[in-house]
Amino acid sequence: xxxxxxxxxxxxxxxxxxxxxxxxxxxxxxxxxxxxxxxxxxxxxxxxxxxxxxxxxxxxxxxxxxxxxxxxxxxxxxxxxxxxxxxxxxxxxxxxxxxxxxxxxxxxxxxxxxxxxxxxxxxxxxxxxxxxxxxxxxxxxxxxxxxxxxxxxxxxxxxxxxxxxxxxxxxxxxxxxxxxxxxxxxxxxxxxxxxxxxxxxxxxxxxxxxxxxxxxxxxxxxxxxxxxxxxxxxxxxxxxxxxxxxxxxxxxxxxxxxxxxxxxxxxxxxxxxxxxxxxx
Numbered sequence: 001x002x003x004x005x006x007x008x009x010x011x012x013x014x015x016x017x018x019x020x021x022x023x024x025x026x027x028x029x030x031x032x033x034x035x036x037x038x039x040x041x042x043x044x045x046x047x048x049x050x051x052x053x054x055x056x057x058x059x060x061x062x063x064x065x066x067x068x069x070x071x072x073x074x075x076x077x078x079x080x081x082x083x084x085x086x087x088x089x090x091x092x093x094x095x096x097x098x099x100x101x102x103x104x105x106x107x108x109x110x111x112x113x114x115x116x117x118x119x120x121x122x123x124x125x126x127x128x129x130x131x132x133x134x135x136x137x138x139x140x141x142x143x144x145x146x147x148x149x150x151x152x153x154x155x156x157x158x159x160x161x162x163x164x165x166x167x168x169x170x171x172x173x174x175x176x177x178x179x180x181x182x183x184x185x186x187x188x189x190x191x192x193x194x195x196x197x198x199x200x201x202x203x204x205x206x207x208x209x210x211x212x213x214x215x216x217x218x219x220x221x222x223x224x225x226x227x228x229x230x231x232x233x234x235x236x237x238x239x240x241x242x243x244x245x246x247x248x249x250x251x252x253x254x255x256x257x258x259x260x261x262x263x264x265x266x267x268x269x270x271x272x273x274x275x276x277x278x279x280x
Contacts, residue, residue: 003055004129005080006234007122009033009063009114010090012040015137015194018227019087019234020056021047026235028085029055033072033118035062035090063090063114064100066276073121083122084129085234088115089137091167097158104275105153107160111167116174116272120280123187131240132187134178135230138171138246140193143256145169147264152271170268172246172259177269179244188243190233191255194226195248 006023010016011032024030024047034040037060044058061072076083091111098106104113115136126132144165148154154163175191182189232250233239245252246259258264273280 003027003029004084005029005031005082006085006087007031007033007076007083008087008089009061009118012036012043014223015227015230016087016089017043018223019089019230021050022227022231023085023234024048024051024053024056027053029080030057031076031080032056032058033061033063033090034058035060063118064092064102064106064110066102066113066117069114069117070121073118076122077125081125082128083125083132085133085135086119086122086126087135087137087230087234088119088171089230090114091137093160093164095160097155105155105158105163107163107167108153108170111164112170112174113272113276115171116269116280117276117278119178120278126187127182127185130186132185133234133239134175134187134189135233136171136175136189136191137230138175138191138193139165139168140248141165142169142172142193142259145256145258147258147268149267149271169256169259172255173265173268174272175246176244176259177265180265182243188233188240190239190243191246192229192233193246193248193253194229 006028008016008020011020012034020030020032032040032044040058044056047056048054059072061068063069092107094107100106100109119134141164145168147166172191175189179189229247229250246255
């Protein structure tokens with residue numbers, strides 16, 4: 001395998017699809033991690049047709065399932081010894097409290113624990129790249145995040161929008177904690193706010209999020225606009241020479257203070273290890 005390798009989650013639509021298309025244009029061997037096989041197989045063929053790049057592969061994986069993440073990561077590790085780029089894009093917002101097959105609240109599992117587990121499982125392959133890059137799609141919703149450490153999964157008082165904003169805060173905390181652990185390596189880690197993007201995401205939401213999507217969705221960014229910052233970090237010299245930063249509009253911005261708090265980040269890391277039965 002001579003071309004660089006990219007793994008993109010949630011790549012069957014929206015920003016994930018745009019990222020996959022542009023990465024493929026650059027000649028990367030492009031791996032799409034998607035949940036729905038029937039929906040995603042035509043996307044693979046479309047990207048191959050548009051870019052002329054035949055090295056586009058689909059791995060079907062439900063990122064709310066830790067067993068599926070582990071199985072897929074093992075297959076990727078064996079097939080692609082070097083992974084140059086990982087874009088954690090897949091996400092969810094759930095209006096009601098739901099548990100995954102692992103007994104974990106679904107938004108928390110998909111939006112945070114999946115980032116944590118998949119990234120760490122692929123990390124040795126990313127470190128083998130000349131300049132590995134990890135890009136985590138977060139959100140300015142993080143400013144509304146409020147972590148209650150005794151109830152991170154909001155079992156006692158669930159609200160879909162709050163669960164989502166909490167997970168986006170966790171994305172930045174995880175990115176910063178991982179960047180610190182990789183300071184002496186050739187891997188850069190970034191979190192990205194793409195803006196409010198007009199995609200399928202959130203179309204089934206109720207409450208305040210559903211209200212925003214229904215009445216203001218027309219004014220949201222296109223998927224192409226939403227993907228700009230992630231792609232900037234994937235390809236630019238600055239994206240490779242900096243790490244541990246939070247970006248919007250292709251520029252670093254400051255997240256809320258908790259995202260930068262070392263003790264809070266480490267506490268989240270240890271909780272994530274426990275809930276994934278890991279020791280990263």
